[in-house]
Amino acid sequence: MNVQQSIPPLPVIAVVGATGAVGIEIINCLESRDVPVGELRLLASARSAGQHLPFRGSDVLVQELTERSFDGCNIVFFSAGASVSRKYAPLAVAAGAVVVDNSSAFRMDPNVPLIVPEANGGTIAPHAGIIANPNCVAAIATTALAPLQRCWAITRLNMVTYQSASGAGAAAMDELRQATAAAVNEEPFEQQIMPHPMAFNLFSHNAEIDPETGYNGEETKVIAETRRILGLPRLPVGITCVRVPVLRAHSIALSVRFDGFVSPESVRDKLSNAPGVRVVDDIENNHFPMPCEASGIEDVLVGRIRTDLIDPTGQTIAMFISGDQLLKGAALNAVQIAENLLAQQVTSQAA
Amino acid sequence: MNVQQSIPPLPVIAVVGATGAVGIEIINCLESRDVPVGELRLLASARSAGQHLPFRGSDVLVQELTERSFDGCNIVFFSAGASVSRKYAPLAVAAGAVVVDNSSAFRMDPNVPLIVPEANGGTIAPHAGIIANPNCVAAIATTALAPLQRCWAITRLNMVTYQSASGAGAAAMDELRQATAAAVNEEPFEQQIMPHPMAFNLFSHNAEIDPETGYNGEETKVIAETRRILGLPRLPVGITCVRVPVLRAHSIALSVRFDGFVSPESVRDKLSNAPGVRVVDDIENNHFPMPCEASGIEDVLVGRIRTDLIDPTGQTIAMFISGDQLLKGAALNAVQIAENLLAQQVTSQAA
The missing domain is CATH 3.40.50.720 (NAD(P)-binding Rossmann-like Domain)
Structure with missing residues (x-):
């Protein structure tokens, strides 16, 4: 049909x-x-x-x-x-x-x-x-990347994630709360939902891993979906997906290479006018995107916008973003x- | 003298x-x-x-x-x-x-x-x-990088960190415990040590930021010290330092480019025989380095060893490591x- x-x-x-x-x-x-x-x-x-x-x-x-x-x-x-x-x-x-x-x-x-x-x-x-x-990571990342892609061609992308329990559902959120309550009370706790302890801990995303490539199912999905949403089917994408003891907002350290020099100021300017994005990039007060401020709001928070020092040509921009996994994700x-x-x-x- | x-x-x-x-x-x-x-x-x-x-x-x-x-x-x-x-x-x-x-x-x-x-x-x-x-991040990272550098020249390095409260001292560890206890009991809590809430939250490292470069003092230290320890004063190093609600082990998502093709198997092999390193890279059981297993032990845990897909030449290896911030750090x-x-x-x- x-x-x-x-x-x-x-x-x-x-x-x-x-x-x-x-x-x-x-x-x-x-x-x-x-x-x-x-x-x-x-x-x-x-x-x-x-x-x-x-x-x-x-x-x-x-x-x-x-x-x-x-x-x-x-x-x-x-x-x-x-x-x-x-x-x-x-x-x-x-x-x-x-x-x-x-x-x-x-x-x-x-x-x-x-x-x-x-x-x-x-x-x-x-x-x-x-x-x-x-996928939640792809949705949150592309909300921040698309306004940039409209101005400059993206040629390489790296994403390292800090993913909240909500991505594994309400039961995982409950388990994080319960495991943490047990930890602060020094009581034993046996996790049922997640394969590893969540209280004061973090671990590589629990999706199954392809033994050929070493990438897990979450990472594979994010790569494929990000490419598809951005319309860049061959974009080289590096990714590491990690679960952290946070309830409902994902954060991502992004590194984006463009096909020419792009200044942090111009990125900040474009993102300041982009729908669904809120720039939180207050260097003086050390105030940047945080899950506690991204939770429950619709906008994806973007900050730490700077030239990525890994690339001496100045063509790569590093950013840190947080978005509500249950909302924009x-x-x-x-x-x-x-x-x-x-x-x-x-x-x-x-x- | x-x-x-x-x-x-x-x-x-x-x-x-x-x-x-x-x-x-x-x-x-x-x-x-x-x-x-x-x-x-x-x-x-x-x-x-x-x-x-x-x-x-x-x-x-x-x-x-x-x-x-x-x-x-x-x-x-x-x-x-x-x-x-x-x-x-x-x-x-x-x-x-x-x-x-x-x-x-x-x-x-x-x-x-x-x-x-x-x-x-x-x-x-x-x-x-x-x-x-x-610095703790530099010590933990170079413990895992040095054995590789002895075999293959490192030409580029990216580090995205998941840093524990212990890096800010015993008072910050106490604050993480107290803030989290308050959160699970739905009681108010006013942080005194850290600039932002620690319970179920994470934030960009609180060191002062250079407004010229956008990098904070922690990132600047890690770049300079890692270069010095490895003896690579001009190594391009990208870095994002983030504090996570973990008590005493730092984790780092590392991406290391070499001057030629290097296989994940050869990296795993070199690290398996390296002093101060323990390879934890169990794809079948989804068991990789975690703060809860790195805490209180001397070795730096290394896993998720794979070809980094950001680099189509196969010259870049991605890894995830955890090390006790108070011990090796x-x-x-x-x-x-x-x-x-x-x-x-x-x-x-x-x-």
Whole structure:
């Protein structure tokens, strides 16, 4: 199928995985951003069905996800893992909905646009009913990189991450809190969710590693998705993904090489006017992006903008960024994609 | 003065800053490594004097540091900050002692060797009475880099750090514990030591920033000291220093370019046989260097050894390392320097 589904002005919107960390933030974003919603349908596994979640002053019942859940839906957010998306997203499309998929299931499918609105929102159409929401690191990084790429060609990229527990879901956030409470009370604690202790510790990202390359699945995803979002399929990307004891914001040390000299001042200037970006680069007060200030806000914080001394030609800029993993790294970006779909609908109906 | 002080087989050893986080670890290392000690003299500010610290079954009185403290001393460890070292280290040398200085006061003085025994222990003589102990990041990184540099020329280096609270002293470690306890109990907390919240947060290293370059004092030190220890004064070094909520081990994402192709297997092989290094690179079990396993041990843990994809020529290797900031990053390295001095004494007396 290769059609643009028609979306009414007050759409029926469903959220699959509504009770998860990202699902709850999708509901919050729909509310806080005043997205027009005719009906909100909350879907989850049988285990989570029966709960109620607040939305615009009402309590909405969470229903069990079934093959018939999508009747009458216009937009369906999926945030319940790749296998649920693979099984149910085609059913949602067949029922006439547009899917915004937060899983990795379709991100590298050439028929599925992979969208960060600030970076490549213009490529959302044509689509075949599914729009993919990127990996959190790729979404946060490209929000800061795209405004630069519009001015100067990026020729090399290095990313070293400080990734929060939220990337592994609400259970991992709980485990970080519990493990840390046990540590400060000098009590024993046995982790169940993460493979390694989280309290006052950090570790290489727990995604499976390709023994051929030595890169883990998270790193491989970030490389492929960053290249795809930036439209630079051959960009050399170095990456190290690390989990740190932080609750819900990812930070990334970025090093970006351009095809000519670029000054830190010009980068700071471009980013100061970029959507979705807030420059926090106060050298005098040693105040730069921090997870505690990035958490709960929509903008990606960018600072430590300086010439990277690794490159004596002055063509490389180093930066440090922090972004809310659940917002720009997941729910907010998904809701922004839906807003783009709604806006295009308005445009095409006006035309 | 440019003499080699004579050190007797059972030297009088003093520790300036004995009650600090590093001072206590120096005393522990002297004990655990069976360093011959005729007399241990513990020195501190008036505020800390009067305490007793355990050493080999006795309690040693901490005395107030004065200009007369060094009479009869053979080796004096300084770990009380650069201004104390600048004032008192020359007095200790004048009294006939060799100083092992843990501060930054003399590290770039061309008359003062800057020593990581595994990397450049052979350059400890000649000296003029003071040997400098490097910055913790430089010491930990060069322990892992030196064995590689002996095989292949290093042409470029990038370091992104995950630095523990211990680098800012025992008070910062306490603040991390207290701030985190408050956070898990949802109580307010006002930080006194660090400029930013430490609980479940991270921030760019708090050293002062040069507004010209955008690099902070920690980064500048690590670049200069790493170049000096490796004997590569013009090496391009990129660096980002970040404090993370970890108690006492630093981690570093390293990217090292060589002047030709180097395979991850050959790097792993060289590091497996290198002193002071333990390879922890278990792809199958996703087990790599972690602060919780590096804390309290002498070896620097090295893993995630792989070809860095940022460099399509295959000449760059990425690694992830963790080392105890108080041990290899400070006290252990200082005690190893003293051991080298004692061993040379034995050698020169035998000659």
